[in-house]
Amino acid sequence: MSSILLLGGSKQQVVAIEAAKRLGYRTVLCDYLPDNPGQYVADVFYQQSTTDKQKMLEIAQLEGVSGVLAYSSDPAATTAAYVAERLGLPTNPLKSVEVLSEKHLFRKYLAGHGFPCPKSVPVAVGASADEVLGVLLGEEMSFPVVIKPTDSSGSKGVSIIDAPDIEKFARALKTAAGFSRNEVLILEEYIEYGFPRVIGGDVFVVDGEVR
Structure with missing residues (x-):
């Protein structure tokens, strides 16, 4: 067997x-x-x-x-x-x-291949709130922004921040770090819904064809 x-x-x-x-x-x-x-x-x-x-x-x-x-x-x-x-x-x-499993690698892939995607920057666990806010301003990212672990799932460790508040950034970084295994977080712009629902799906590929 x-x-x-x-x-x-x-x-x-x-x-x-x-x-x-x-x-x-x-x-x-x-x-x-x-x-x-x-x-x-x-x-x-x-x-x-x-x-x-x-x-x-x-x-x-x-x-x-x-x-x-x-x-x-x-x-x-x-x-x-x-x-x-x-x-x-x-x-x-x-x-x-x-x-496909690590968010910072996936965002890099999307941007590198011309796919629409939010602005994003990888952030090391241990970076200070001041450092991350400085990166945000340097990249001219718009609020709200998201801070989250890159190798977690199910929305664990995700925070949305709507203003340049140092305390909020510090809490978000700590929360994200608590769910990170690879010690890489990601800072990215939050995409607001322009429609009432999200449509998604899963596919199974065999020999390059969707079955």
Whole structure:
């Protein structure tokens, strides 16, 4: 029986574990939370952080998996690509996944390829409010602005600031830093809605075609 490593066992991710089992895979689950529901569905469970790339690689090697999946998890997407590349398993390229997963790299990519995007500047964790405000003014960015971690998801650590208030900037930087793993934050202009809703979607690409 082929094994698959699944990164994350939250309620939303249980469907992936169940689907893998229906397809005949032995399921190996990793999740750092001790109360995740996926552990009761998977065949094997490790209480380990899915953002720890080296640990996930060790588990994948130990279990002899044939695939790695980070279903419904942005933070674990780079881990899945890293482990799969190291083991020669099917994956999207790690470099591409990193660009799509880390906001400062994605903004740089958009700007470099002529896509419409807000003005943005990467900011190191530890930068002072005065320094960040100086960057904002130097880049002639318009208020409101957003400060957020570049490698988090689900709007964690995000603050919107509508005036050059040093105390607000200091609080926003501290909040964002608390959710940052790579120690890179981003300062960018806030885009206000010009219509009543956002339309988005997900696609699955096979051999360069949307299926």
